[in-house]
Amino acid sequence: MKNIILFMKSNLKRNMISLVISIAFSIIICSLFVSFGKAFVDYDTHNISVGLLDNDKSSISLDFKRYLNKELSIDTVENMSYDNLANKLIEREISAIIEIPKDFQENGINKGKLPNVIFTTLDDYENIAFIKSYIDIYSNSVNIIVEAAENDKSQFDKMFAGYKSEGMKIEKGEAYIPNREKDLAQAGLSITAGFFTFMMMVMSYCIALVVMDDKQSGVFNRIQISPVKSAQYIIGTTLFAVFTSLFILATFCVFLVVRNYQIGIPIGYLALIMSLFAIVILGLALIVALFCKSKNAMMTIIITFGVIGPVIGGAYFPLDLAPQTLQNLAKVTPHYWMMQGIKDLVINPNQSGMSNIIILSLFAVLSYLIAAAKFVQKESSKE
Numbered sequence: 001m002k003n004i005i006l007f008m009k010s011n012l013k014r015n016m017i018s019l020v021i022s023i024a025f026s027i028i029i030c031s032l033f034v035s036f037g038k039a040f041v042d043y044d045t046h047n048i049s050v051g052l053l054d055n056d057k058s059s060i061s062l063d064f065k066r067y068l069n070k071e072l073s074i075d076t077v078e079n080m081s082y083d084n085l086a087n088k089l090i091e092r093e094i095s096a097i098i099e100i101p102k103d104f105q106e107n108g109i110n111k112g113k114l115p116n117v118i119f120t121t122l123d124d125y126e127n128i129a130f131i132k133s134y135i136d137i138y139s140n141s142v143n144i145i146v147e148a149a150e151n152d153k154s155q156f157d158k159m160f161a162g163y164k165s166e167g168m169k170i171e172k173g174e175a176y177i178p179n180r181e182k183d184l185a186q187a188g189l190s191i192t193a194g195f196f197t198f199m200m201m202v203m204s205y206c207i208a209l210v211v212m213d214d215k216q217s218g219v220f221n222r223i224q225i226s227p228v229k230s231a232q233y234i235i236g237t238t239l240f241a242v243f244t245s246l247f248i249l250a251t252f253c254v255f256l257v258v259r260n261y262q263i264g265i266p267i268g269y270l271a272l273i274m275s276l277f278a279i280v281i282l283g284l285a286l287i288v289a290l291f292c293k294s295k296n297a298m299m300t301i302i303i304t305f306g307v308i309g310p311v312i313g314g315a316y317f318p319l320d321l322a323p324q325t326l327q328n329l330a331k332v333t334p335h336y337w338m339m340q341g342i343k344d345l346v347i348n349p350n351q352s353g354m355s356n357i358i359i360l361s362l363f364a365v366l367s368y369l370i371a372a373a374k375f376v377q378k379e380s381s382k383e
Contacts (some may be wrong), residue, residue: 201306
């Protein structure tokens with residue numbers, strides 16, 4: 001135990017930069033959580049806007065405008081030419097152009113049925129369907145009065161006045177009632193966990209650099225002929241990196257608890273699965289440092305794995321739509337098991353996530369066993 005503590009203190013003194021980096025990353029990861037959560041959960045909705053050309057100025061056309069504004073909460077853009085409205089439609093500043101033809105009400109009374117309201121939209125099926133539905137609902141209601149008036153304008157005016165006094169009530173409901181704080185936290189968590197994998201690449205390089213320095217300075221030879229056991233060197237050397245890495249995670253978890261963010265998963269589970277991932281990445285960096293013969297080769301492997309691993313493992317984008325081959329390949333990376341362990345529990349809180357924890361634990365055990373086996377080989381420190 002004494003030797004382990006000695007190695008840990010020595011490595012901390014030799015690599016204080018890693019502590020400075022971990023403090024900086026602790027601040028960054030909390031900031032990323034908040035900023036990305038806000039950016040990806042911007043579901044503020046605004047009223048639909050349509051261009052309205054009222055060429056009739058009748059009581060029906062005025063009431064139709066009221067129907068759009070009051071009943072449907074649709075904003076109407078008026079007092080503009082068709083060309084100007086068309087430009088707004090093309091630039092998607094409005095959703096449609098609705099034209100009420102001249103003599104709309106008079107022709108409707110005389111013929112016993114209102115003429116068609118002309119509307120123009122871009123080539124999007126959903127928008128056409130909704131706008132047409134809104135117009136049809138109003139027209140069908142007013143047509144009942146038009147038919148009942150039997151071509152009598154005064155009778156129509158009387159009946160329509162009563163219709164307006166009663167008002168047309170349309171019940172509106174929300175298909176989904178959002179919880180902004182919860183959605184913000186869950187979106188921020190998923191994206192922040194992805195960036196955590198990049199941070200671990202940087203921290204893993206710190207430990208690899210220390211081990212490579214030991215190899216190139218001849219420390220390995222002196223350690224291997226001393227009473228120090230391989231496990232003591234491996235544990236003592238990695239403990240400083242584990243400490244600085246878990247400082248980032250601890251700060252993040254405390255931040256989530258203090259701010260009471262609804263991340264959708266137990267904070268203990270989050271801390272455990274991200275800690276296991278950090279330990280695995282540090283173990284893999286230790287293996288790279290032990291097997292590589294130069295700093296350039298070591299840095300190339302660590303950076304390559306640090307860049308490709310998160311992409312393949314789904315740290316930056318969902319793998320659901322990826323080719324099946326890529327989905328299968330992702331399962332050989334620890335990134336996949338950490339990210340899925342978080343995402344699966346957010347989607348279905350009833351899951352245990354134990355399989356992800358077990359697999360990451362096996363990754364960790366295997367990586368440190370390989371590192372220990374490599375260390376005990378009696379190799380020259382000047383390879």
